[in-house]
Amino acid sequence: MVYIGCHLSVTKGYEAMGNVMKGFGGNTFAWFTRNPRGGKAKDIVDADAAALNEFVKTNNFGKLVAHGSYTMNLCASKPETRANGLDMLKKDLERMEYFSGNYYNFHPGSHVGQGIEKGIELIAEALNRYLTEDMNTVVLLETMAGKGSEVGSTFEELKEIIDRVTYKDKLGVCFDTCHTWDAGYDLVGDFDGVLTHFDNVIGLDRLKAVHLNDSKNERGSHKDRHEKIGEGYIGLEALKRIVTHPVLSDHPFILETPNDDEGYKKEIVMIKDFFA
Ligand code: FE
Ligand code: FE
Ligand code: ZN
Numbered sequence: 001m002v003y004i005g006c007h008l009s010v011t012k013g014y015e016a017m018g019n020v021m022k023g024f025g026g027n028t029f030a031w032f033t034r035n036p037r038g039g040k041a042k043d044i045v046d047a048d049a050a051a052l053n054e055f056v057k058t059n060n061f062g063k064l065v066a067h068g069s070y071t072m073n074l075c076a077s078k079p080e081t082r083a084n085g086l087d088m089l090k091k092d093l094e095r096m097e098y099f100s101g102n103y104y105n106f107h108p109g110s111h112v113g114q115g116i117e118k119g120i121e122l123i124a125e126a127l128n129r130y131l132t133e134d135m136n137t138v139v140l141l142e143t144m145a146g147k148g149s150e151v152g153s154t155f156e157e158l159k160e161i162i163d164r165v166t167y168k169d170k171l172g173v174c175f176d177t178c179h180t181w182d183a184g185y186d187l188v189g190d191f192d193g194v195l196t197h198f199d200n201v202i203g204l205d206r207l208k209a210v211h212l213n214d215s216k217n218e219r220g221s222h223k224d225r226h227e228k229i230g231e232g233y234i235g236l237e238a239l240k241r242i243v244t245h246p247v248l249s250d251h252p253f254i255l256e257t258p259n260d261d262e263g264y265k266k267e268i269v270m271i272k273d274f275f276a
Pocket of ligand 2: 142176211256
């Protein structure tokens with residue numbers, strides 16, 4: 001059993017995404033909680049959210065992985081940018097409660113010259129403002145490629161954020177294969193070693209979801225350019241080992257590859273065939 005899907009557009013509503021993914025042959029998906037470029041979130045329609053929750057149960061979907069906006073920078077140096085990020089986080093987490101029990105992942109942030117330590121402090125401070133004891137969403141920090149001044153391109157940095165957060169049981173990690181590869185982790189030669197390192201630093205129980213991507217660049221490039229499955233530097237064999245790794249079974253795998261609908265359908269079939 002594998003939970004596989006891709007990013008979908010929320011423009012036609014929530015239940016509609018479930019139907020689209022079923023049509024693609026998948027059983028999980030991701031969506032941006034608002035326009036990826038920022039701006040106002042789609043108003044929640046209670047009935048539509050409830051219909052998606054029902055659809056997910058009936059069709060045995062895995063956990064869904066909503067994605068925060070790329071413009072949300074919780075460790076921005078400009079006060080307006082950070083305030084805007086805090087507001088997005090607050091509203092996104094409120095909205096996620098309509099989809100009780102699922103995941104919300106986001107990019108920890110870019111420290112823009114303030115230094116990694118300051119970045120880590122600001123991100124943790126933001127999480128401590130809005131994570132609550134009774135929330136039903138698990139918030140996932142995404143592993144980053146280390147482009148520019150991104151925070152979270154090493155497991156140690158993610159661990160430092162987690163250590164500072166009060167409600168740690170509401171926190172996990174979303175493992176992006178393109179990002180960890182671009183950050184320098186050897187997913188091809190020693191994926192078991194990467195997992196062992198993750199376990200030693202963060203703990204594998206925090207690894208909740210995977211963004212499944214190939215990479216257009218060599219290991220350690222810090223570029224963050226996703227490639228179609230099997231067409232990049234990570235390659236099909238290594239990605240197959242990742243998807244079928246027993247430690248990751250039952251986790252949602254979300255494709256973020258450069259594809260149209262047909263391309264995603266093909267990749268979903270390809271992934272399911274690993275288990276055939
Ligand atoms: Fe992401
Ligand atoms: Fe990602
Ligand atoms: Zn990326």
